[in-house]
Amino acid sequence: MLVAGDSEVYGIALLTLKVALVATLVSCAIGLPLGYFLATRRFWGRRAALTVVNTALAFPTVVVGLLLYGLLSRRGPLGGLGWLYTWQAIVVGDVLLALPIAAALSAAAIQGVDARIRRTAQTLGAGAWRTAWTVSREARFALAAVITAAFGQVVAEVGAAMIVGGNIRGSTRTLTTAVALYTSQGDFGLALALGLILLIMALLVNIALQVLQGRGEPGVGGAGGTHA
Amino acid sequence: MLELRGIRHRYGGRLVLDLEQFIVPRGASLAVVGHNGAGKSTLLRLLAFLDTPTEGQVLFSGAVVPPHARASLRRRVTLVEQRPVLFRGTVRENLEYGLKLRDTARTAMNGIIGDVVERLGLAPLLNRRRHELSDGEVQRVAVARALAVRPDVLLLDEPVSSADRAAANALYQALAAERAARALTVCIASHQLEEAYRWADSIRALAEGRLSPVTPENLFRVDLPTGDGTKHVRVGGIDIAVMTDRTGPAVLAVPPTDIFVSLQPLSTSARNVFSGRVTGMSIEHRGAGVHVRADMGGVELVAAVTAEAARDLALAPGKTVVFSFKATAVQVF
Numbered sequence: 001m002l003v004a005g006d007s008e009v010y011g012i013a014l015l016t017l018k019v020a021l022v023a024t025l026v027s028c029a030i031g032l033p034l035g036y037f038l039a040t041r042r043f044w045g046r047r048a049a050l051t052v053v054n055t056a057l058a059f060p061t062v063v064v065g066l067l068l069y070g071l072l073s074r075r076g077p078l079g080g081l082g083w084l085y086t087w088q089a090i091v092v093g094d095v096l097l098a099l100p101i102a103a104a105l106s107a108a109a110i111q112g113v114d115a116r117i118r119r120t121a122q123t124l125g126a127g128a129w130r131t132a133w134t135v136s137r138e139a140r141f142a143l144a145a146v147i148t149a150a151f152g153q154v155v156a157e158v159g160a161a162m163i164v165g166g167n168i169r170g171s172t173r174t175l176t177t178a179v180a181l182y183t184s185q186g187d188f189g190l191a192l193a194l195g196l197i198l199l200i201m202a203l204l205v206n207i208a209l210q211v212l213q214g215r216g217e218p219g220v221g222g223a224g225g226t227h228a
Numbered sequence: 229m230l231e232l233r234g235i236r237h238r239y240g241g242r243l244v245l246d247l248e249q250f251i252v253p254r255g256a257s258l259a260v261v262g263h264n265g266a267g268k269s270t271l272l273r274l275l276a277f278l279d280t281p282t283e284g285q286v287l288f289s290g291a292v293v294p295p296h297a298r299a300s301l302r303r304r305v306t307l308v309e310q311r312p313v314l315f316r317g318t319v320r321e322n323l324e325y326g327l328k329l330r331d332t333a334r335t336a337m338n339g340i341i342g343d344v345v346e347r348l349g350l351a352p353l354l355n356r357r358r359h360e361l362s363d364g365e366v367q368r369v370a371v372a373r374a375l376a377v378r379p380d381v382l383l384l385d386e387p388v389s390s391a392d393r394a395a396a397n398a399l400y401q402a403l404a405a406e407r408a409a410r411a412l413t414v415c416i417a418s419h420q421l422e423e424a425y426r427w428a429d430s431i432r433a434l435a436e437g438r439l440s441p442v443t444p445e446n447l448f449r450v451d452l453p454t455g456d457g458t459k460h461v462r463v464g465g466i467d468i469a470v471m472t473d474r475t476g477p478a479v480l481a482v483p484p485t486d487i488f489v490s491l492q493p494l495s496t497s498a499r500n501v502f503s504g505r506v507t508g509m510s511i512e513h514r515g516a517g518v519h520v521r522a523d524m525g526g527v528e529l530v531a532a533v534t535a536e537a538a539r540d541l542a543l544a545p546g547k548t549v550v551f552s553f554k555a556t557a558v559q560v561f
Binding site: 114116117119120121122123124125126127128130134137138 | 273276278299302303305306307309311312313315316325326329330370373374377
């Protein structure tokens with residue numbers, strides 16, 4: 001079926017890839033700056049904010065799906081968008097699940113960068129954005145792992161996608177919801193084939209991220225004081 | 229040019245810097261000396277606008293620096309930390325970092341980098357990365373990187389701590405050349421008094437986060453007992469007589485110029501008379517005379533004498549000497 005180029009299967013795979021890439025992009029676009037902010041700024045309530053973000057890591061996907069269903073349903077506050085049972089709804093659910101991963105893990109990654117890097121960038125005249133870029137470059141391997149983890153979360157997500165996407169054939173059926181469906185129908189061969197596509201997809205994305213990271217270079221050693 | 233006023237800076241509730249006033253005059257070559265933990269690095273970070281004082285103000289050119297102006301002033305005041313770090317990339321990329329931030333044209337950039345590279349002997353290192361450099365080389369690159377952005381004020385925290393003699397000389401020569409070429413204000417934190425005397429126009433001593441009222445030799449952390457008048461305070465293997473009403477933790481300072489040096493104990497009013505052996509002699513410093521270091525019961529004391537007096541007494545390492553000073557000469561802060 002895979003070799004023959006079944007159009008339905010490729011449609012499912014393409015939708016899965018589209019949803020995963022958009023959700024990863026959005027969650028990282030919000031989560032990485034949020035993680036940097038949490039790691040480098042001292043403000044009242046910072047510890048509480050970190051606790052909330054870390055707790056959100058363990059948020060059950062079906063609960064997120066349920067809450068989002070309430071929001072997007074016709075009588076919900078966001079019902080006017082008409083996104084329920086669309087791929088956009090799956091993206092929103094995936095973003096909600098991947099955002100804590102992106103924020104919490106990137107905060108940890110940035111905290112792992114020697115504080116002297118940030119001070120050195122500042123003292124050489126870097127503004128806030130350039131300083132953030134310099135610090136992030138130092139943590140790029142860890143941040144690439146964060147992006148990989150976020151992608152892993154959204155590409156493997158099934159609970160929320162099932163609830164807010166509806167697993168509609170030709171419309172919102174993703175690889176994970178399809179695997180769940182075909183398994184429940186007893187079509188293990190098809191479910192396995194789709195699972196294999198999912199694995200290949202994850203592998204290719206990981207390889208692409210590793211290529212983007214470029215050549216490795218040892219980090220800065222020694223104690224560098226605290227992040228100011 | 230730079231001034232700290234009414235500074236009380238705390239880390240984790242602990243007071244680490246307590247300064248009424250600290251001024252770095254324009255064009256000065258200033259050294260801040262003190263033991264490890266004296267507060268030198270904290271002082272430099274405040275001067276570099278990298279830390280915000282818990283209490284007090286930082287002034288630049290006589291005006292209080294508001295928080296929103298700190299980032300722009302960092303382009304004029306650059307700090308090289310005690311254990312500097314290089315960014316990911318080659319030495320050349322590190323040297324270009326600050327220049328690119330200033331939108332320096334490529335031709336001008338090459339000229340500036342060529343200049344600092346030549347002054348600090350970095351040409352063989354240009355294409356190396358940080359993990360291919362020794363600590364001393366990293367220090368030199370960090371100083372070159374700071375010099376390349378041509379700051380008005382250069383703050384250096386123990387800049388030669390990892391350097392050998394030749395590298396240290398190259399660094400000081402590079403600084404001297406830069407200061408000869410333009411109005412560069414330099415403030416260096418160091419625990420090496422000899423180095424400070426060699427190049428600095430003026431020296432400030434820092435101990436326990438406070439400025440010493442006198443020169444930085446002979447500073448001792450003590451715990452003063454209760455009572456008035458003359459107190460005898462144990463410092464290492466000797467008891468120092470001091471006139472003070474203060475009690476509790478304090479720093480004693482004995483100005484080297486207030487110590488009499490003799491070969492035999494003298495019959496004087498001095499309450500502090502210690503005998504020991506000369507451990508070292510320094511060359512004559514600018515206006516500071518010859519510094520004679522002697523081991524007095526496990527405590528090193530430094531006395532300042534004229535070159536003529538040193539010759540008359542035939543002072544040399546190993547020779548037995550007597551140091552005398554009055555209890556009132558000992559300053560407490």
